[in-house]
Amino acid sequence: MDKLRKFVQGMIIMLGFQFLFGMAFNLWGVLPKEETATEKSPAFAQMALAAHGLLALGILTVSLLILGIAFNGKKEDVKKFSILGFISILVAFGGGVMTLIINPEQAQIASFIMSLGFLSSFISYGRLFYILKK
Numbered sequence: 001m002d003k004l005r006k007f008v009q010g011m012i013i014m015l016g017f018q019f020l021f022g023m024a025f026n027l028w029g030v031l032p033k034e035e036t037a038t039e040k041s042p043a044f045a046q047m048a049l050a051a052h053g054l055l056a057l058g059i060l061t062v063s064l065l066i067l068g069i070a071f072n073g074k075k076e077d078v079k080k081f082s083i084l085g086f087i088s089i090l091v092a093f094g095g096g097v098m099t100l101i102i103n104p105e106q107a108q109i110a111s112f113i114m115s116l117g118f119l120s121s122f123i124s125y126g127r128l129f130y131i132l133k134k
């Protein structure tokens with residue numbers, strides 16, 4: 001269980017950075033499809049988006065690892081929150097990809113889905129961390 005707790009702790013930290021990179025792009029970036037010759041994302045916002053995309057892959061991997069370790073054990077509530085966390089990450093990931101590929105008018109809905117997935121994953125892994133601390 002100690003290993004699982006370390007992974008969950010790492011996940012919570014990664015989600016914190018993911019939130020910051022996402023907010024940085026949201027506030028200062030321009031979605032690639034919306035960019036024009038005069039309105040472009042500053043370099044730091046482009047870097048934040050690249051870091052956000054890469055970190056998303058790391059988060060997806062760690063959420064799968066957490067799921068695997070949780071299902072190796074016997075605790076039902078640990079399994080429950082690891083599934084909830086994994087599903088939330090899938091939702092956020094899907095929302096993120098959609099934000100970039102659908103037309104900019106509808107991208108707000110996808111962006112909202114991403115933040116819902118973020119919140120739900122943050123709560124799920126927060127609960128999991130609390131359970132594992134007991």
Ligand code: HEM
Pocket residue numbers: 018019021022023025026027049052053055056059060089092093095096097099100107108111112114115117118
């Ligand atoms: C682990 C999965 C992910 C989480 C938890 C996550 C979380 C967030 C959060 C909290 C924000 C700020 C609020 C918002 O604008 O919605 C955000 C923004 C953003 N994320 Fe993600 N994200 C994830 C995956 C992705 C992926 C895979 C992409 C695309 C490669 C992506 C692209 C974006 C973009 C473009 C924004 C800015 C949206 C806007 O300005 O409207 N995200 N993300």
